Amino acid sequence: MSISSQEICILRKDKNLALLQTNGMPGNKYNCSPGTPRTRLERLLRERELRKFNKSLNEGETESSTNDPSSPDAETSTWFNDEESLETVSAGRVSLDGSKQRLLVVANRLPVSAVRRGEDSWQLEMSVGGLVTALLGVKEFETRWIGWAGVNVPDEIGQKALTKALAEKRCIPVFLDEEIVHQYYNGYCNNILWPLFHYLGLPQEDRLATTRSFQSQLDAYKKANQMFADVVNEHYEEGDVVWCHDYHLMFLPKCLKERNNKMKVGWFLHTPFPSSEIHRTLPSRSELLRSVLAADLVGFHTYDYARHFVSACTRILGLEGTPEGVEDQGKLTRVAAFPIGIDSDRFIRALELPQVQDHMKELKERFAGRKVMLGVDRLDMIKGIPQKILAFEKFLEENPNWRDKVVLLQIAVPTRTDVPEYQKLTSQVHEIVGRINGRFGTLTAVPIHHLDRSLDFPALCALYAVTDVALVTSSRDGMNLVSYEFVACQASKKGVLILSEFAGAAQSLGAGAILVNPWNITEVASSIGYALNMPADEREKRHHHNFMHVTTHTSQEWAATFVSELNDTIVEAQLRLRQIPPILPIEVAVDRYSKSNNRLLILGLNATLTEPVDTLGRKANQIKELELKLHPDLQEPLKKLCDDPKTTIVVLSGSDRSVLDDNFGDYNLWLAAENGMFLRVTGGEWMTTMPENLNMDWVDSVKHVFEYFTERTPRSHFELRETSLIWNYKYADVEFGRLQARDMLQHLWTGPISNASLDVVQGSRSVEVRAVGVTKGAAIDRILGEIVHNKGMKEPIDYVLCIGHFLAKDEDIYTFFEPELPSEAPAPVRPQIPTPVRTSVSKLPVSKSGSKAARLKKQRSLSTLERNTGYPVIGGASQSTVLERMSLHEGSSVLDLRGDNYFSCSVARKRSNARYLLGSSDDVVKLLRELADS
Numbered sequence: 001m002s003i004s005s006q007e008i009c010i011l012r013k014d015k016n017l018a019l020l021q022t023n024g025m026p027g028n029k030y031n032c033s034p035g036t037p038r039t040r041l042e043r044l045l046r047e048r049e050l051r052k053f054n055k056s057l058n059e060g061e062t063e064s065s066t067n068d069p070s071s072p073d074a075e076t077s078t079w080f081n082d083e084e085s086l087e088t089v090s091a092g093r094v095s096l097d098g099s100k101q102r103l104l105v106v107a108n109r110l111p112v113s114a115v116r117r118g119e120d121s122w123q124l125e126m127s128v129g130g131l132v133t134a135l136l137g138v139k140e141f142e143t144r145w146i147g148w149a150g151v152n153v154p155d156e157i158g159q160k161a162l163t164k165a166l167a168e169k170r171c172i173p174v175f176l177d178e179e180i181v182h183q184y185y186n187g188y189c190n191n192i193l194w195p196l197f198h199y200l201g202l203p204q205e206d207r208l209a210t211t212r213s214f215q216s217q218l219d220a221y222k223k224a225n226q227m228f229a230d231v232v233n234e235h236y237e238e239g240d241v242v243w244c245h246d247y248h249l250m251f252l253p254k255c256l257k258e259r260n261n262k263m264k265v266g267w268f269l270h271t272p273f274p275s276s277e278i279h280r281t282l283p284s285r286s287e288l289l290r291s292v293l294a295a296d297l298v299g300f301h302t303y304d305y306a307r308h309f310v311s312a313c314t315r316i317l318g319l320e321g322t323p324e325g326v327e328d329q330g331k332l333t334r335v336a337a338f339p340i341g342i343d344s345d346r347f348i349r350a351l352e353l354p355q356v357q358d359h360m361k362e363l364k365e366r367f368a369g370r371k372v373m374l375g376v377d378r379l380d381m382i383k384g385i386p387q388k389i390l391a392f393e394k395f396l397e398e399n400p401n402w403r404d405k406v407v408l409l410q411i412a413v414p415t416r417t418d419v420p421e422y423q424k425l426t427s428q429v430h431e432i433v434g435r436i437n438g439r440f441g442t443l444t445a446v447p448i449h450h451l452d453r454s455l456d457f458p459a460l461c462a463l464y465a466v467t468d469v470a471l472v473t474s475s476r477d478g479m480n481l482v483s484y485e486f487v488a489c490q491a492s493k494k495g496v497l498i499l500s501e502f503a504g505a506a507q508s509l510g511a512g513a514i515l516v517n518p519w520n521i522t523e524v525a526s527s528i529g530y531a532l533n534m535p536a537d538e539r540e541k542r543h544h545h546n547f548m549h550v551t552t553h554t555s556q557e558w559a560a561t562f563v564s565e566l567n568d569t570i571v572e573a574q575l576r577l578r579q580i581p582p583i584l585p586i587e588v589a590v591d592r593y594s595k596s597n598n599r600l601l602i603l604g605l606n607a608t609l610t611e612p613v614d615t616l617g618r619k620a621n622q623i624k625e626l627e628l629k630l631h632p633d634l635q636e637p638l639k640k641l642c643d644d645p646k647t648t649i650v651v652l653s654g655s656d657r658s659v660l661d662d663n664f665g666d667y668n669l670w671l672a673a674e675n676g677m678f679l680r681v682t683g684g685e686w687m688t689t690m691p692e693n694l695n696m697d698w699v700d701s702v703k704h705v706f707e708y709f710t711e712r713t714p715r716s717h718f719e720l721r722e723t724s725l726i727w728n729y730k731y732a733d734v735e736f737g738r739l740q741a742r743d744m745l746q747h748l749w750t751g752p753i754s755n756a757s758l759d760v761v762q763g764s765r766s767v768e769v770r771a772v773g774v775t776k777g778a779a780i781d782r783i784l785g786e787i788v789h790n791k792g793m794k795e796p797i798d799y800v801l802c803i804g805h806f807l808a809k810d811e812d813i814y815t816f817f818e819p820e821l822p823s824e825a826p827a828p829v830r831p832q833i834p835t836p837v838r839t840s841v842s843k844l845p846v847s848k849s850g851s852k853a854a855r856l857k858k859q860r861s862l863s864t865l866e867r868n869t870g871y872p873v874i875g876g877a878s879q880s881t882v883l884e885r886m887s888l889h890e891g892s893s894v895l896d897l898r899g900d901n902y903f904s905c906s907v908a909r910k911r912s913n914a915r916y917l918l919g920s921s922d923d924v925v926k927l928l929r930e931l932a933d934s
């Protein structure tokens, strides 16, 4: 069924209307309030105010129960009170109609681990780790958690029973078998991505270990991600927000969007994202980045990680990095920093619990007369446990007076015990601890108490509370929540935090903590001394600063901010979508073509008639690509179209004449080189269409500038044409190229050449300098004049198709054929189908060959030709504002497009004034084939 352009217009109008009415996703009740502010910032500020308002209401309601530690809600002796924690996960954000927004949290691990007690009976225990802790604090949404229960359940009875047990906790399991877990979790996640993202590099790939190669682990990783996606799809309801977590699920956004492009998908990384130079070493680097970019919003703990990610996308994928995020063909993936926090109230309240008080008393008695230093880490190589212990040893070595006055309690929670690297670390740490205790211990006391297990929540809170100095020495750490938890529990003691500058937490707690480089053991040792001797007033000031941060930047705030920004990203994407022209309705364009008698096709060359190329400079074949070649699949349809007497084809390009000669010498068409400044019909001679008085005196100065930048920018080059110069940095390092271009533009705009009569045109990876007035739109009327005359046209042109990958400046060619608008009318709202109108071409004075006469001596001046055509000039407005009218003999217009027989179409440039869009030159092939066959 073919749709008319009128119908398309109506559909579009309705869509816009719906968008304006809801100011959000059509049908999204959580975003929709009339009068939503226009900018992202305005919207987010308003959202924040609303959240604060709701929070104050809720606090008023629940004050009595939450502040009373003896209330039924208060903590009990378990690490997490299951009922309370899971309730907080599932409590929701309330919309206007009273329902809560559903949030599907998808993470590798469920907040509970399952232990089998019988064929169909399961016991659920809380999982340990920062991600779990943080998300348990999220109270605003109707949350479902989708993830792996940490156990292999091969049988159906077991799976059913576990699914049921988890459902009560609003958890949904993804069942992964042992082999997948081995290759996906132990392999790709924890042996490849984890060390890489923490700057530990990739493991050596052992080619003999074929059971676990990079490839087999990647395959398992993808398979596991698809399994997560299947479970999400099964439980997804329209309007849900899907929040994917961490490096385990980098393929998930792509899997989800492929199935349902309307799904709101956010992805958050809990680890650092390393410098692009590190990420570049990963064999599947591009695939992973592209999959993550399928999400609507991508979040990191710190600005640095976000910056690294954007940089990896620009450098590795060749995409555009903007302050908003990463842009690919007009589609923006928003990238931002959302530092996580903890549920600080929960820790503060816990300190009042009798159980915790008892623990504290016990600990104080046990370590009376000694200062307590504390480390709490998973036993992971990124946590810098050996460095911490060695620094403590050095401190004891250099400060004998402290030897019996300080103790280091190190809680080292076993983790990823199936991965050999982790096993090695365990023995290494045990060995160092043994050595130091042997060296400084006495019969009654040892300096290091090392515990290879996790503690329950009350015990941990008590430990945090009695500690004098907490020591976090991660070599890299996404955030490190232990440092937050320590601060939350220190309201009375006001102990000191020594914090690695390589933990994300250093960005937020850096002012109150003593920051150290954990690799510098001397520095850490002296910081221990400084912390132990710190006067009370300094400790108080430092603590106060951090306490304020920890209690205001909570996990609830973190999640609410992320989800609210995700909701907003969808609104923003809808607004952006309105700026993008619709895809060319090929059927309609072909149908109108076949019904027309005198058609004009204007075709750009670069990226329109050439084969699509890899946009990534580093990998692209620069030598091959610099030579512009006609797409091989176009030869046949183009020939057919050229030979149709009812069709006139103009190839209009920025390239010089030789490029057009080489590619199109054998076709029967018109060639317009250098943005239309030179014209010939194949078989005829080149002539110039250059306007009179075209001043080219600036060429040498600009050439000098271009040479300067080319010398200093590896893999950049420039082309010198008759009427323009182009400096191209497509193949150079993209960031450096952009910096150089900025410098160059600055110089061209404000330096000594800034007064010359030239135009500077900025491309995405190029800078072009042209004589003033050299644009495709300015040239087209002169070209048309010549064609009409040359062909002795008697009938008006009744169909125009104008397609190209034209730079913004050249887009005046699209508007050339648009009907004039009434003077009061607003700017054209895209993509309206114009009302029927008769348009005519202008006739403008054209150049004599001027000062370039010698070089152009072979060209025939168009002015002579035009004088001979004798078209009457209708109207007298200037070239740039209104089309001057010109008619065929007996007063009929040159153009009679009947309004809708005009198809302007941008190829692979979504921000365009054209009415329509085509994705690539492959689509152009399809279009021209259909036109040729019509």
Ligand SMILES: O=P(O)(O)OC[C@H]1O[C@H](O[C@H]2O[C@H](CO)[C@@H](O)[C@H](O)[C@H]2O)[C@H](O)[C@@H](O)[C@@H]1O
Pocket (backbone or CB within 6 Å): 109, 128, 129, 130, 131, 132, 134, 246, 270, 271, 340, 415, 416, 477, 478, 479, 480, 481
């Ligand atoms: O599930 P595991 O493999 O046992 O690992 C536990 C978690 O470790 C990582 O935690 C990170 O997230 C914290 C919260 O954002 C952050 O503070 C910390 O710096 C990170 O290391 C991992 O990212 C989680 O997925 C694991 O669950």
Ligand SMILES: O=c1ccn([C@@H]2O[C@H](COP(=O)(O)OP(=O)(O)O)[C@@H](O)[C@H]2O)c(=O)[nH]1
Pocket (backbone or CB within 6 Å): 127, 128, 129, 130, 131, 133, 376, 377, 378, 411, 413, 453, 454, 455, 456, 460, 479, 480, 481, 482, 483, 485
């Ligand atoms: O015995 C313990 C020790 C620590 N933790 C928790 O594990 C989390 C560790 O998070 P962090 O961000 O510091 O590092 P991660 O382990 O996630 O890399 C913190 O919430 C701790 O309270 C725990 O559950 N049991």
